[in-house]
Amino acid sequence: DRSPLAAAGVVVAAVSSASFRMVGPIYGQEVGLTAAQIAWFLSAFVLGGAIAQYPVGWLADKFDRRWVLIWLSVAAIVSSGVTMLTTGFGTWGIMLSAGFFGLTTFPIYSVAAAHAHDFASADERVELSAALMFWFAAGAIFAPYLASVLIDAYGSGALFTLIAAAHAVLVVFGLTRMRARPASHRKTRYVNTPRTTFVVGRLFGRQRDGELRDEG
Structure with missing residues (x-):
């Protein structure tokens, strides 16, 4: 709450990443990629997500995180459409679109987590x-x-239609929540949050607490 x-x-992040990781190989096979090319296709997604952490983290620390999530x-909706449209541009087009897709979808979990922690105390x-x-696991299942x-x-193409639809719902819900209450008066530092264990959650929680700051 x-x-x-x-x-x-985080549910939408799961829809994006889990669907892409688990069903992406089927998509790759459908569009004519070889087994080796499918591996590069998935790697391009992860690489795009890794690159995105730095600029997105800067934006999330500087601006209202709800707007960062919405944009x-x-x-992500645009990148889903681009990914479907680039199947006719050869292997490089498919790889570049996968990187773009990762860049737009991968950081969403960390932005959402940072936004949630803005409203939590240290012991929570x-x-x-x-x-x-x-919630991430529920979506990923x-x-x-x-x-x-x-x-x-x-x-x-239904894979990316599903992902785009999930992000469209998040946009609408985000705009609705912005009308429901103002942004938090404080901000925890954006952290690239691994979706792993409670121990990691505790370690990253301490990092947030150590760098808590008032919003400009």
Whole structure:
């Protein structure tokens, strides 16, 4: 209940990353990639996400994180469309679009987590991290299955249609939440948050507490 938008954000992050990681190889096979090219396709996604952490982290520390989430989702919708359209531009086009897709979707979990921690006290950080991981896991369980069903029914492009639709919902929900309450008066530092264990959550929670600052 600290941040409904953060919970929605991590679910959408799961829809993007889990669907791409688990069903992306099927998409790659459908568009004619070899096994080696599919591996590079998935690697391009991760590389794009890694590159995005620095500029997105700067934006998330400087501006209202709800706007950062909303604009990342808008960019993710665009990148989903670009990915579907570049299948006719050869292997390089597909790889570049995968990198662009990772750049727009990968940082969403960390931005959502930072936004949630802005509303939490120090003794709530571990439980909050656990709750965010729960919502991420819930999305990661169901999204790949739904994506595979949609691909089977409507073709390979259905994967990115699903992801774009999830981000469109996040945009609408984000705008709704901005009307519901103001931004937090304080900001924890943006952290590239690994979606792993409670111990890691505790370590990153301490880092946030050590660098808590008032919002400009």
